[in-house]
Amino acid sequence: MPSANGSRQSSPRQRSQTPTLLSRLSAAPNPGDTDTFQEETVQACEAIVSAFRKGRTAKSEATLEIVQALDLDSYSETDDEDEYLKRKTALTAFLDELDDIHFEQTRDAGNARFEAEQTPQAPEDEDEQPEDGNEDFPSTFFRSKRARPVYDDGDDSAEPLPRKRKAVDESLFPFLSDTGSTLCPELQQTLILKENYTRDLSHCRQSIMSRPNAPGLPANVWTSILSNDYVDLNKVYSTIYSTTGDTKQSHQFGEFEILTDNVKPSRTISQHGHWVIAYTKYIAGVLFAYPHRAAELRAYGEHITNAFSAVDESSHPKVINYDKAIRSDVGRLNNVLLTDFSRLNHIYTMYINGSGAGSSPSSSRSEGGRGKASNAATAATSRAFSNEPETANTATSVRTAPSELMLNSSAPPRMKTPTGSFERPRRFRGFLWHQRESAVTPSASASEHLRPIPGPPSAALNDSAAWTTINSHPELFSITTPIDVDRFEHLLSSHPNRPLVDSVVHGLRHGFWPFAHDIPDAPDIWDEPSYTVDDDARKFIADYAQKEQDAGRYSEPFTFDLLPGMYSMPIHAVPKPNSDKLRLINNHSAGPFALNSFINKSDVGMRPDNVQDLGRNLLHLRQKFGDIPVWLFKSDVSGAYRLIPMHPLWQLKQVITIDNVRRIDHCMCFGSRGSPDIWESFMSLVLWIAIHVKLIALLLAYMDDAFSFDTNMTLVYYPRYKICLPEKQVRLLLLWDELGIPHDPAKQLFGRSLTIIGYHVDAFSMTISLPNESSIALVSAIRTFIDGANTHRRQPLKAWQRLIGWINWGLNVQPLLRPALQSLYAKIQGKSHPHAGIALNRSVRRDLEWIAAIFQRHTGVHVLRSRIWSPTDADLTIFCDASLSGMGFWSPQTKSAFCCDCPDIPDDVPAECIFWYEALTVLSALSWASSLRPTPKRLAIFSDNMNTVQIFDSFRASTGYNTILLSACDILINSDFDLRVWHIPGATNTIADADAPDGLLNAEVTHPTMGVLQEEDTTQG
Structure with a gap:
């Protein structure tokens, strides 16, 4: 009862004198009310209590059985409030009875073991107390989450205090001899902070969440971050869009309070954009606790973003699982950084490679599973996506554009292929398209998810x-x-x-x-x-x-x-x-x-936006309407x-x-x-207005150049310039006039073919190439660079850099020339003075002459032929392997196999380098394929050496290996077939383990550094 000063006083705990619940609860339901609270349920709960009193069941078992018997989860506070409150009150009373029995049994038995294992009672002011008006509820309902016995102030019995645990002798820990001195400074600093945080995670978490500038993350995520443990990005992603506050739920069972999270996050990551949002938030939290990890997290984010960009959207779940596996593995270890990629190659093979153990959908569920696809461009920047939900349903008055020219939301899903991250080779720089393309407007779509532009700090x-x-x-x-x-x-x-x-x-x-x-x-x-x-x-x-x-x-x-x-x-x-x-x-x-x-x-x-996006939209148009004529147009903003x-x-x-x-x-x-x-x-919002308000479909923009195409071949009069232009272009200029965006007549162009952001686009032939005058100018600049060198055959560094940049621009539509730049990069490496003369050696002159010759007969990229394809689409497949003693390849379609001894290695390649032999084997296979008639249009070569796969993916290698790439370029240009080099796990590729066969010499593959290969007739069994 209340004391004179109004505070609640506690009295010694007494054994319950009433055996049944029905007479104990003033707020209990009427036992005759069988519609809502059946008497059988009460009797079942009393039987459970009786069994516990007689020692037949443990308290934990009795608690669980009572919870299951009352079945609170089947009722809701909002749907059936009366029934819910009755059952909740009954649960509290039964658990209180269990507490009474347990307390009495503990005191009577003098159970020292029980007392030693219990934590001391918290001070009274730390315990939650019921407010006035809640006296019908037992005090145990308001206990804190830690299990502890209750000792009332009024209990003057000789109750022994809990004993302290025996102190641990840390000098006996064998692992303390490892001081971690061999770790890099970043890992050492991480371990110092982690050891400090984990001494009292609850206190550290409360402290960090109380800071005014702490990133908004839930408590369980902060616990993982402070422990430097794996963080589920789904929880981070769900928190960003949560409208219900903390997802933590409290369930109090007698002297226990159980805190649980929702079993399943409300949102899941299914694509690159989702991952960028969550990872950006995750980085903010980690850097708040571990600020020295900025470079590591940034580099790792770039690595995963590159993995996303290297695969088709249908393979994004592989990358999500790959990221999840890396962070989980690193979270369990104290001696690995997220950027120690060489130590994590097994995870790459497991999740990214098509035949990896983790790449199968059945082997591991993607972090985030499947979700709705987004049309937004996924840029790997910190403000690429906003905190606003991607699927925000905002009531708008925007009219719907014609369906045949809007984004194809019902496009068929792209087939998942086992090609790993090299489905779209980097050397093509995005100038590859799928067999079935959907239309895109990356900039306008991205405006729906971009983070706001920050103001002054x-x-x-x-x-x-x-x-x-x-x-x-x-x-x-x-x-x-x-x-x-x-x-x-x-x-x-x-x-x-x-x-x-x-x-x-x-x-x-x-x-x-x-x-x-x-x-x-x-x-x-x-x-x-x-x-x-x-x-x-x-x-x-x-x-x-x-x-x-x-x-x-x-x-x-x-x-x-x-x-x-x-x-x-x-x-x-x-x-x-x-x-x-x-x-x-x-x-x-x-x-x-x-x-x-x-x-x-x-x-x-x-x-x-870029011309690759324009090519994708043109392909989408061709797929739906065939070879209908179109106007290409571009408009330039002045200033x-x-x-x-x-x-x-x-x-x-x-x-x-x-x-x-x-x-x-x-x-x-x-x-x-x-x-x-x-x-x-700003421009992305202008494009959004043009597309969604003014209905100018599929409008793109690269900086100040807006461009697209119009299927309406009837020109429309634009009064300001007194000229006729394509209808969509006129509507765009009218929008700019409405917004006050300036433009000049000389920069408003259109045609069946048109130069757009430096590339000549032909809508009739579906090609993207360098403008003829640009090719001539580039060839002239190369020849001038070679012939204009002074008497000492030198050119200043700035002239080298200008020419390399120009050629690099041309590589967008002539990617096979990339290896020829290696000699130029090697010459300027380490140079910084812009006017310092650098000599042109023989290899530089040879490579520049070769580049000029190719650009003289440059034909550009044919959009209809430059397609992404999978191994099942190959006309010819070859498997390659090499060891330090032999090399070989075989083709299943032709039932032919070749092998030879390893030739001498060049002087500029490290001795006994298996990488060089593996790359040479691929070149030999390529040379043999080019001799076949008819020549295959699509050639797939598999190698178990990842370095080899990567140099053929990027067409970039160091000097010793660049000769192999140059030879491959010659073959590909002359043979005009499409090459893909993909990775195959070593366990699957067994060629190198076989002895060289003694067979009939049926074919010859020659190379300046390689002898004759022997062909094995695989039909002989």
Whole structure:
């Protein structure tokens, strides 16, 4: 009963004098009410209590049987509240009776073992107590989750206190002799933090979750993170979209409180985009507890993202399982980093390879299982996806575009093949398409999932010196943009990703912040000198600055010294590609305090649309409507970056200095690391409006170039330019006019074939190639580079870098030439001075001449033939293997096998390197296949050497192996067949274990470093 001061007093526990529940519970149901609470249930529970009293069952068994008899799970507090409360009250009373019996038996028996194993009673103020009005409930219902005996204050019996456990002698631990000194510093630091956290996980978890800047993760995830254990990304992913708070549930059984999580997360990861969302959140949590692991987690994220990009979407569950297995394995070990890939090769074989033990759907359930596919482009960046649900159902008034030109949501699923991560070889750089393609709009679709653009960090907003500079010279700062922000916002009223829309609209009104972080050691003022020695460039820069000032994008000039917060970066004038015209570049990467050093590369890096996406959409059109004629069109935005205003605090950093005259740049500029992401975020929303509001289907954009095709061959009059254009192009220009986006007539082009972002696209022949004038210019530049070397046969480093970059661009549509660049890369390796002369040796000249000859007869990529295919689609299959004593390959279709002794290894290859023999075997198989008539169109070669597979996948290798790739290039170009080199587990590939057969010499495969191969007639048994 309550004491005089109102507090509840406890009394000694007494044995229950009433044998039945019906007379004990004032709130118990009427036993005659058989419809809701049958008397048989009560009698069954009393029988269980009686059995426990007589010692026939243990308390845990009796508790479980009572819970099962009352069956609370079949009732709901909302659906049948009365019945639920009756059964819950009954459960509490029966468990209380078990407590009474157990307590009495323990005291009477003087069970010292029981007392020694119990934890001491917690202080009264730590126990949960029932509030007034709940006195009908036994006090045991409100106990904390730890099991402990209850000793009431009023019990003056001589009750022995629990004894302490015997101390552990840690000096006897044999494993303490291993100090971990052989571990890398990162692992040592991880173990130090882990050992500290795991001393009291509950306390550490509570402490970290109480921090104001702690990432929002559930308690069970924090427990795993602090233990440096495996974290289920499904739980992280579910938490991001949860609307129900903590999923933890509490079940109190007598003196036990059981906390459980939902058995199944509410959301599961089924594709790359889901994984990026969850992994980004996971990284935030890990770095909060283990900040030194940033480089490791970033590198591992890139590794998994590369694995996703290397396989078809139907194989994404393999990569998800692969990631799950790696993190699970590393979580169990203390001496392995996530980036120790060489120690995790067995996991790659198990889950990624088609024949791996973990790759079968029946062997392991994917982390996240299967989910709805997303049309959003999956960019591997920290802001690639927002915290908003992908399947958000937002009520909109958007009209539906014509179904035949919209994304094909019902496209047939792509067949899963056992080809592993090399289904789409890297050397093709995305210029491969599936047999059945669905249409895509990556940028517009990504806008529905992109994270918002962040504003200035708190350190910048609280910089009083910077604000003093702005407030003392307000005439130097301005928010300038031609965009009709109100109209832009209105047209996006139905867009589902409100955080992104709000951040872009806010940036257009108040200025953008380019993802920059605070650097504590950075000075308040920095003036990086700018050197422009060319008179034409100097005049161009001066004229450009005056035009920008007249347009309001530069401030009025000033001559006083830089004030606190101001930075001045160099500016340069460089030629535009394939033009004599110049363009201004702001060098934000110059100097020890370059502005780009304030922006982490991991924070940016969105993927724009490209001609591969256009090829996919054209294929989708051909699949549905055949060879119907189309107009290709592209429209260019004038000014692009200069349309975007920057925040005044960032304008402070954009001081332009020309001949000691300074101006403030108000707008986003070329040269800033953050500019592409801000522009692409804005442009993705413009594309979304065009597609979903204005019904301009399948519109794509690469930076300031928007492009697509139109099946309506009737041209439409555009009054502003007084010309006729394709209908979709006119509707796009009208939208830009509505939004205030500027454009010029000379940049609005269309045709049956058209140059789009540097590639010539022919919609009739379905080819993508270099424009003829670009091929001629590239060949001319190569010949000029060779012939223009001075008397010492040297060219400056910047000329080497410019030519390599140009050729690299051409490799997009001529990927087989990649090995010929190896000699050029080798020559400039370790060089840094841009004007230092580098000699052209014989191999460089030979490779450049070969590249020029190929580009002279360049035919480009034929979209209809450049397809992704699986081993079952091959015209010819060859299996290769090699050992240090012999090499061999065999073809099942031709029933032919070949083998030979290993030749001498070249001087520039490490001795006894099995890798070189394996690669040479593949080349020999390729050479033999090219001699067959008819020549196979699709050739599949299998090797159990992963290095060999990788060099043929990327067509990139070091000097000793590059000769093999160059020979392969010659064969492939001359034979015109499609090669795939795939991995096969060594246990399956047994050629190297067989002795060289003594058979009839039926075929010869020659190579400069290899003798004649013997053919085994496999039909002889």
